Amino acid sequence: MGYHLAKALLKSEHEVFIIERSSLKSETIREELGSLVIVGDGCEEAVLKEAGTSRADVFIAATGADEDNLVACQIAKHRFQVPRTISIINNPNNEKLFVELGIDVCVSSTDIILSHIEEELPAHSLIHFMAIRGSNREVVGIRIPPDAAVVGRVLGDVPIPEDSLISFILKKDGTLMVPDSEAVLGSGDEVVAITTADGEEALREALTGAA
Amino acid sequence: MGCGRVGSTIATALWKEGHQVVVLDANPESLRRLPTELQKEAIVGDGTLEEHLRNGGIENTDAFVAVSTGDTANILAGQMAKHVFQVPKVVCRIDDTARYEIYTELGLTAVSSTQMVSDLISQAVYS
Numbered sequence: 001m002g003y004h005l006a007k008a009l010l011k012s013e014h015e016v017f018i019i020e021r022s023s024l025k026s027e028t029i030r031e032e033l034g035s036l037v038i039v040g041d042g043c044e045e046a047v048l049k050e051a052g053t054s055r056a057d058v059f060i061a062a063t064g065a066d067e068d069n070l071v072a073c074q075i076a077k078h079r080f081q082v083p084r085t086i087s088i089i090n091n092p093n094n095e096k097l098f099v100e101l102g103i104d105v106c107v108s109s110t111d112i113i114l115s116h117i118e119e120e121l122p123a124h125s126l127i128h129f130m131a132i133r134g135s136n137r138e139v140v141g142i143r144i145p146p147d148a149a150v151v152g153r154v155l156g157d158v159p160i161p162e163d164s165l166i167s168f169i170l171k172k173d174g175t176l177m178v179p180d181s182e183a184v185l186g187s188g189d190e191v192v193a194i195t196t197a198d199g200e201e202a203l204r205e206a207l208t209g210a211a
Numbered sequence: 212m213g214c215g216r217v218g219s220t221i222a223t224a225l226w227k228e229g230h231q232v233v234v235l236d237a238n239p240e241s242l243r244r245l246p247t248e249l250q251k252e253a254i255v256g257d258g259t260l261e262e263h264l265r266n267g268g269i270e271n272t273d274a275f276v277a278v279s280t281g282d283t284a285n286i287l288a289g290q291m292a293k294h295v296f297q298v299p300k301v302v303c304r305i306d307d308t309a310r311y312e313i314y315t316e317l318g319l320t321a322v323s324s325t326q327m328v329s330d331l332i333s334q335a336v337y338s
Contacts, residue, residue, distance in 0.1 A: 044307065045309035045313070066287065067281070067288075070286070071282070071283040071287070091260065093260075097294055
């Protein structure tokens with residue numbers, strides 16, 4: 001993942017430096033991207049120092065092991081004062097702890113893949129688009145099924161739970177609709193809303209519950 | 212967490228003192244180092260996973276010791292025990308001396324076997 005990330009960042013004209021444990025992989029990186037890689041364990045202070053971590057604006061840990069990503073980010077932050085540390089999280093349960101431990105941004109690969117898969121499943125009713133950092137809120141999309149009680153009714157008549165806010169409605173025909181109380185809901189419309197982990201089930205029920 | 216030579220020695224000593232000890236190790240073979248009574252209570256699992264720690268009874272424990280040979284796994288498990296489960300006493304083995312210093316500064320109680328063995332050998336040389 002780190003290699004493809006580096007390639008994308010280079011393309012958008014960022015200065016990138018890579019730490020890679022495997023000498024075989026780093027040889028490939030060197031051949032393809034040039035001399036911007038050192039071989040070593042990114043969880044070791046000496047390796048981070050050699051890589052010039054103290055000059056970095058952003059440090060990204062993208063290994064497949066959460067414990068290594070955590071330690072690399074913590075050392076980058078506390079020894080080299082990197083202003084922004086980003087960790088890939090393989091086990092979504094670790095996100096809360098990593099944030100508490102001072103990692104600035106956590107990107108959960110499992111959650112991202114899951115949301116894409118949810119989107120492709122024909123019978124889905126709720127998709128998690130993203131979590132809003134620094135709050136317990138999330139952006140979700142809810143598709144209204146044909147048998148829902150709300151089909152043909154106006155939004156003002158739908159009991160939206162208190163902790164949820166409807167942001168916009170993507171009509172089945174692809175047009176965007178502002179969610180005022182007069183907006184009529186139809187089968188196949190996608191309602192995009194901000195809600196909480198606790199509130200999402202009530203919101204889903206309000207919009208998709210059968211007549 | 213971790214049932215190598217260090218983990219099994221600590222677990223056995225604590226158990227002999229009368230403490231209730233649950234040992235967690237990813238490799239079932241490692242648990243053979245324990246006395247049979249402790250093997251019965253031991254759990255095969257990954258100490259960096261919340262659910263495995265929960266299975267081991269971490270929510271009611273007085274102390275958590277992470278002494279696997281993986282520094283970063285010990286550091287993650289130790290911080291999880293401290294911050295997620297609020298275990299009153301957490302001790303981590305961190306062999307890399309630079310990392311040992313960093314995490315000691317960050318408030319984790321750590322022991323570096325590299326540092327300790329080096330110190331003892333130096334002392335022996337000079338004595």
